[in-house]
Amino acid sequence: MPGSPHHRRRISSPRQGGANNISGMDYGVPRQRSQLVLKVFVAASLTAVCMFILRQPSPSPLGGSGAFAKHETGVTHVLVTGGAGYIGSHAAMRLLEEGYRVTIVDNLSRGNLGAVQALKTLFPRPGRLQFIYADLGDSKAVDEIFQNNAIDAVMHFAAVAYVGESMAEPLRYYHNITSNTLGIMEAMKKHKVQTLIYSSTCATYGEPEKMPITEETPQVPINPYGKAKKMAEEIIKDYVHVKNADMAVVILRYFNVIGSDPKGRLGEAPRPELRAHGRISGACFDAAMGIIPRLEVKGTDYQTKDGTCVRDYIHVTDLVDAHVKALGHAKLNSVAVYNVGTGQGISVQEFVDACKKATGVKIEVKYLDRRPGDYAEVWSDPAKIKAQLNWTATHVNLTENLAIAWKWRKSHPDGYDNSVSLF
Numbered sequence: 001m002p003g004s005p006h007h008r009r010r011i012s013s014p015r016q017g018g019a020n021n022i023s024g025m026d027y028g029v030p031r032q033r034s035q036l037v038l039k040v041f042v043a044a045s046l047t048a049v050c051m052f053i054l055r056q057p058s059p060s061p062l063g064g065s066g067a068f069a070k071h072e073t074g075v076t077h078v079l080v081t082g083g084a085g086y087i088g089s090h091a092a093m094r095l096l097e098e099g100y101r102v103t104i105v106d107n108l109s110r111g112n113l114g115a116v117q118a119l120k121t122l123f124p125r126p127g128r129l130q131f132i133y134a135d136l137g138d139s140k141a142v143d144e145i146f147q148n149n150a151i152d153a154v155m156h157f158a159a160v161a162y163v164g165e166s167m168a169e170p171l172r173y174y175h176n177i178t179s180n181t182l183g184i185m186e187a188m189k190k191h192k193v194q195t196l197i198y199s200s201t202c203a204t205y206g207e208p209e210k211m212p213i214t215e216e217t218p219q220v221p222i223n224p225y226g227k228a229k230k231m232a233e234e235i236i237k238d239y240v241h242v243k244n245a246d247m248a249v250v251i252l253r254y255f256n257v258i259g260s261d262p263k264g265r266l267g268e269a270p271r272p273e274l275r276a277h278g279r280i281s282g283a284c285f286d287a288a289m290g291i292i293p294r295l296e297v298k299g300t301d302y303q304t305k306d307g308t309c310v311r312d313y314i315h316v317t318d319l320v321d322a323h324v325k326a327l328g329h330a331k332l333n334s335v336a337v338y339n340v341g342t343g344q345g346i347s348v349q350e351f352v353d354a355c356k357k358a359t360g361v362k363i364e365v366k367y368l369d370r371r372p373g374d375y376a377e378v379w380s381d382p383a384k385i386k387a388q389l390n391w392t393a394t395h396v397n398l399t400e401n402l403a404i405a406w407k408w409r410k411s412h413p414d415g416y417d418n419s420v421s422l423f
């Protein structure tokens with residue numbers, strides 16, 4: 001039947017055409033030729049399209065596509081190393097809120113991909129946030145990240161950061177902290193990125209004789225973590241003071257960081273395998289949730305108000321605020337150093353009591369011997385940062401801070417969902 005599929009098949013078949021009569025042949029041969037030409041044309045066009053597609057640079061796993069590859073007037077593009085981690089993710093969120101462009105680099109050895117996913121959900125617009133999975137110990141990858149991306153400033157958070165672990169694995173700490181910071185500095189020099197905000201620590205002071213700790217307090221670290229950070233600071237200072245280095249650096253020496261985003265968008269979720277090294281707030285919540293049977297307080301015979309260690313607990317929101325202020329104040333050819341703390345010393349025992357109040361759980365506490373590498377008491381004098389950057393800690397009610405962090409933790413009993421895929 002003319003027009004039926006069967007009919008169409010028949011008239012388009014060369015065999016059928018070949019079997020046609022002469023008049024059919026006269027008609028059929030030029031038609032076959034034109035079909036052949038058409039097929040050759042289509043095949044050639046497809047080959048050309050494929051070659052074009054193959055020649056296009058595929059998006060690099062080390063970033064550099066779209067807005068991230070170009071400097072844009074009025075937009076500061078900040079490379080946040082360790083942005084999947086606790087402090088780095090809070091900092092990235094604040095930068096994004098303030099209109100910065102953010103590239104996070106993290107090897108996910110400690111951080112949470114789920115935190116990056118949370119940021120992506122909050123800031124979905126293209127050109128705002130990109131995540132690069134890379135190890136900062138890989139100098140080729142670091143160079144390529146700086147090559148591919150138009151970075152204006154670096155906030156270098158990425159580090160292993162547990163005092164006890166540093167006593168057991170010093171080489172890992174010197175490599176991860178000191179050597180990787182050197183690598184970042186070299187890449188910044190090569191690619192002419194001038195501004196660096198560096199995450200340092202009160203652990204660089206060791207156990208000073210006089211409290212509170214000012215920026216002039218001698219740095220005599222007593223564990224590899226503090227020593228590695230101090231060495232990194234020295235590398236930075238030596239380079240910035242070289243003629244024509246043209247770098248602007250702010251070193252922030254944090255005291256003990258606690259808390260989480262007051263709006264509940266991010267939290268502190270130490271990965272289960274890191275529990276053994278745990279920081280006090282994570283451990284308190286783990287004990288309150290019954291994930292660990294009890295809280296272990298290490299050392300009750302220090303020369304302090306109640307025998308337990310005394311620390312200065314700075315809220316992560318305040319700390320991040322100091323970073324943003326530092327970014328705005330970094331001056332060319334200078335290294336500014338600031339303590340970031342509340343100026344208030346709180347004992348571990350006081351912390352535990354506040355945690356019990358905040359969670360409403362009667363947490364069982366086991367008192368143990370001192371942990372090697374710990375110092376008795378440290379708290380900051382934050383006068384310099386207040387005077388020069390107009391920064392001051394505002395989240396200073398420990399129980400309130402813990403209650404907010406606890407709310408997030410309770411609603412995320414298994415921490416972040418790290419099964420997400422951003423690649």
Ligand SMILES: NC(=O)c1ccc[n+]([C@@H]2O[C@H](COP(=O)([O-])OP(=O)(O)OC[C@H]3O[C@@H](n4cnc5c(N)ncnc54)[C@H](O)[C@@H]3O)[C@@H](O)[C@H]2O)c1
Nearest residue numbers: 082085086087106107108109110111135136158159161257
């Ligand atoms: N948490 C505190 O109380 C505190 C106190 C003082 C200083 N600091 C400093 O603040 C920074 C951030 O600490 P945090 O508490 O958020 O730790 P964190 O472990 O939560 O985050 C660190 C992040 O860095 C990443 N990272 C580690 N090594 C890396 C590498 N080689 N390449 C790429 N990524 C890597 C980890 O995967 C992780 O996401 C660190 O430099 C730490 O020394 C923290």
